[in-house]
Amino acid sequence: MQRIGVFVCHCGTNIAGTVNVEAVSDALRKEPGVVFSTNYQYMCSQAGQDIIKNAIAEYKLTGIVVCSCSPRMHEATFRKTAASAGINPYMVEIANIREQCSWVHKDTLTGTEKAIILGRAAIAKVNLNAPLTPGQTPVTKRALVIGGGIAGIQTALDIADAGFPVDIVEKKPTIGGKMAQLDKTFPTLDCAACILTPKMVDVAQNEKIRIFSYSEVTEVHGFVGNFDVTIKKKARYVREDICTGCGACTEKCPQKKIPNEFNLGMDTRRAIYIPFAQAVPKVATIDPDHCNMLKNGKCGVCSKVCTAGAIDYNAKDEFLTEKYGAIVVATGFNPIPMDKFDEFAYSQSKDVITSLEFERLMNAAGPTGGKLLRPSDGEHPHTLVFVQCVGSRCEACAEKGKEYCSKICCMYTAKHAMLTRDKYPDTEVYVFYIDVRTPGKNFDEFYRRAVEEYGVHYIKGMVGKVSPEGNKLKVQASDLIENRQIHIDADLVVLAAAIEPDKSARPLATMLTASMDTNDFFTEAHPKLRPVESPTAGVFLSGACQGPKDIPETVAQAGAAASKVIGLLCKDQLTGNPCVAHPDEMMCSGCSNCEKVCPYGAITYVDKEFRMPDRTTKVRRVAQVNEAVCQGCGCCTVACMSGAMDLKGFKNEQIFAEVDAICR
Amino acid sequence: MQKVTRDILVNKAKELLANGTVDRVYGWKKGEFAYDVTPALFKSEKELDEFVFGDFCGANVSKYLVAESKKAGGKILVFLKPCDTYSLNQLTTEHRVDREKIYAVGIPCEGMLTGSALKDKVDSVLSVETEGDTVKVETLYDGVKTFPASDLLPDRCRNCKSKKHVTYDELIGEDGEVLDSGRFDEVEKLEKMTPDERFAFWQGELSRCIRCNACRDVCPACTCEKCVFDNPKSGLENKAAADSFEEKMFHIIRAFHVAGRCTDCGECSRVCPQHIPLHLLNRKFIKDMNTFYGEYQAGEVVGNRPPVVNYTKEDIEPSEAVKRGE
């Protein structure tokens, strides 16, 4: 049996004005378990808290009920008071007789009656309270960043800057991501490589950062502060520690006709290759699908020309397991395939390209050395048509396209149009748009410059059909402002393809038990207030894996994710919320219902041996709650049919007791 | 009525025991009366002499596998009617049975008669035989009486939902199809009544409950280690009801606990000594889940996620859900 003290606060006249506090403390004194009851003008004041402390000592109280303002206001205060007087802070319950009683009821009689009932419910609950201690778990002071694009790079640099070691896992042979493929960046038109490559070098040179390029995460176990991650380092057949990146092998390899993915297949590379000049790490990689030596043991040219002796045809995939305290997902995006939009003749003509391909065509390091030339015949195009929203903003149930706005296309198209007109004033540039969306600093100004200074023809309407005829692309489109159909003989058509999360994101989300939306973007712990955290504790989101983003936004989010990681890694121990779910293993049927509804993946199942009353042992499948991961929502307790799962601090019997006290 | 005979099943059992596929068999044996057939475990070829099969083998033996499959030893042979296979799948989904330890032989079912319906019609039954669709009953005092078999079929068979075996290791006879049954007609009829009529209906039905717990004990979805109604710590412990509300509370909570997991096997109504149509509670949940969240049949596929532990962002609001009937 508890020894409960009841403390009724007047809150000046805030409570005492409508509630007869004397009557309340008198009535509650008669409740079961109550050994002391009093009232005071301001319970939260130092003097009020002293009354509580003294009563705890004098009456050997084990539980406290404070009838006062909302627990959202002073629960923490009174818990501290109790703790300082030597009783467990979770033995305190608050009856909210101000916000939910005296302030909303005018009549003293009903106000007093209700305050008594609320006090009674709190007493009934405290009678069943048990001391709770938040769990402590140590934190591995190392972070993992999955994805080595600008989001991952920035996050890693910021974390490393705070002094914590960081590993980047990148599935491609080099870090850099999509930004490395871009030409200029909006709205300032600085060159992407000029601002990105120094950061890539910083990453390479930072002692706190390790790069696992050409690698993938294959397994994730553990929880916040204590993740165990298995990383697969794919065999690149070149020893990273020896290769100097001289590139001799990439010039001598006889396999020349392999589409170069870095230039989106618009030129070719060898079977041994370095994706681009500023690659980090700058080491060669052998493409096993095209290498003669690996396929049929005949060749070995690269090994012969490599003076460093870095080639290793016998290399195997390696697996290593590392410990991390926090994981940042930065898996980025890709343009969607255009094969379902053949009204734009993407598969029929080389001169219908995506915007990312256009970036490569304009890039000095691209397949044309930065000269804008038609992929089909290498001629200089005079008439260019840009089509916006290809695959974005489609009907939800459409089989092709995405329901969302891809966000970045309006701005990069304005950039493309502007750059084209700037470099080649002899061109005519048409942009077909549905809406021009420019909410960003200097964005609308940028778009207006494209129209006003560079004379780009912005036409509100959509292209219906592109027909390759001769060496022209006949574009048929609507002009909604002039209410006419227009026909343009274009030399190049550029499609602003919708962007989608990288395909690696979904299996990764499963490994991380992080949730995703129907479009495979990672969901945030809270869409407004916790935008860089996943609902899974210890997993953070950076960049376009969470939703379409431009570079400034990505970098901002990357920094925000890094600061959240730093905040976590700064702690030696994580203090949990003690109000967590707890299964009674003897009652658990092992049905997995709780596991299914847990939004945090905090519940797992183990086969456990139990000693039965008849002295036999029995192996049963039972639920286990990871208290470091559980956030205490209680959803599992209702999903549990046998009542085995309960929530500490809000136990079934406690809530039943409150209900009973109110309905008495 | 049944197309499979006892001998076919016994021969199959003997064969599987002999070749070591299984080391015990769950089937049925004779009870006190002709219509009173009860599930039983047979551990040897010899014991199989007592194995019976006929038109009163309605008992769903899936639930017995919860305990049996966790015991040491080899595989257990079990003969499952189509509707029993749904239960086995659901229990597999919930990790309540070890499917690897079970050798399930699917057997066709032509509908199983209930003893309680028979007892309502005649007294002192000596023997029962079915020929085609006619049931011949020999009684102690009234001689031989005949009934059409349909008179003795429970609702679950008259509105059979499926003749298809959703899981089996071996099949005797041909597999059937999922049927387009009228199993929700009765529920719809109730929904069309006024609230007062519904209240009166259920008051009439549920007040007969004697809390014998037979419905719970037979239910293949009720396999908790300890039932909340028996557990003093659950806050719901209630061994016997003291007034009419507690019956309602017991049955609502029981129906809610099995919602999304109940395969509609109808065992609850079969065993109820008070003839309470308990399946109408379960079917209400099934019907609601189908209309609100899309067609769902518990036990159809192993690993399916029941609607109560799932959601979509566009789900119906509770206020809309109760307006449907209006």
Added chain:
Amino acid sequence: MTNTKRMKEDILRMSGVNPRKCMKCGKCSGTCPNYDEMEYHPHQFVSMVEEGRLEPLLASKSLYTCLSCMACIERCPRGVEPAKLIEAVRLLKERQKDGNHLTANDIPARIDDDMPQQAIVTAFRKYTK
């Protein structure tokens, strides 16, 4: 209910089209092969029906110049299906008194010996009630 409102409801019901799904991108009119023959274009049908401006549509020749080629249905990113809407407006017109656009007597003069039966029956179905 006003007559226009009733007619609009009829059109929406018959066609099953929800014009509110339209995001006014103009792809339907960009794709329409018979655009130049039409006074009101596919995207206008969608917005005019939604706005309830039915009289000009009912009086327009455009009802009979839609080729029913369904390119607008196929390519609409929002699944609006403008051609179905045009057809519903046309049916509404033809179901009115003297609403037929062609009669059997009009046909012989318009066809040659090679004209397939298919074209004639289609024209009947499209132009008459």
Added chain:
Amino acid sequence: MSVTNEEYRPLIVAFCCNWCSYAGADLAGNNRLAYPADVKIIRVPCSCRVNPAFILRAFQRGADGVIICGCHPGDCHYTSGNYYTRRRMALLFSMLDYLGIEKERTRVEWVSAAEGAKFAATMNDFCKTVAALGENKRLEDLRCKK
């Protein structure tokens, strides 16, 4: 102590989630938006913590109405809790209705931390509705009234 009052007053139990609706109720208090004292609030971490058994228990012990308040769908502090609440309560309420129990006695309302006014208005309306139904006879446990 009991108040003798000629007028019948219903007993209403309100389950409020800690993050939105309980804060919404506090806001109603801060703004002094009155609603009947018949409403007694029980704080739960999330609306998904509300077991149907709690609701039935309240009715059994003499509550005349039970209302569950949670964050708006999509805004759950725990991301998905209220979606489960919505399903569970839709099914439970439909079942209670099926048993002939007045469906007006149960309600789910989404009240955010900013919606003090909505909280008060909801409680006023719910009290009025339940008061109009009169005492809960169909669900109460007579033993507990003695």
Added chain:
Amino acid sequence: MKVSYYPGCTLRNKAKDLDFYARECAKVLGFELEEVEDWQCCGGAFTSSSDEIATKLSSVRALKAAKEAGQPLVTVCSACHNVIKRTNAAMKDPAFAAKVNAYMKQDKDFTEDYNGETEVCHYLEYLRDKVGFDEVAKKVVNPLTGRKIAAYYGCLLLRPGKVMAMDDPENPVILEDFIRALGAEPVVYPARNECCGGYMAIENADAAKKRSLSVSESAANHGAAELVTACPLCRYNLVKSGSELPVLYFTELLAEALGVKEANA
């Protein structure tokens, strides 16, 4: 293998070749077209309006006959195929089917409700999915080697894509694969799925001509020497367009390759 066959009225009149060669080639390819008894004209155009019941009855009767025969319903004419396939899809909607079935109950020989059970299959689909273009290629005796043939799909075979589900409506390959199977070289050109002008030919021949000319010119520009189609109206418009390109029915082309044409010459 027997299949139910719906020829349609044009194939009985102006497009007899389309029909004749379809039947003869089927024999060579090992299946038989069993003409649906007492079929009625499909009406040429599908009326998408949900309250148009009567215009769909003829199609439903043919579909029902195929269901009773337990066979897929094969069509050749694009227009018939479009009407019947879409009607069949509409019949899968229980509300619509209920209305139509209520109507059909007045038929003398009414047996049971029809709910879209029949598989509707264009002759080309049958060749691709059931016979296999590989098998067709094996039966070719006169390979059309060296001929540059442009496939003209028009609208009705492909759209609406979700219902017709024959091929990718923007980048179809079925006719090209067919042409390749016969040994000829398919010519891909952008106008192959643009409208020929259709029934506009009756009211405004000039407008129709403009459309069909743009199709045949596009094909010619891409190097085609002849056009192939499945639709009599498309063929009519393309022939009248004034282009030099010969326009053939696909069955005619098939007959030529299989040696059926010379056998019947």
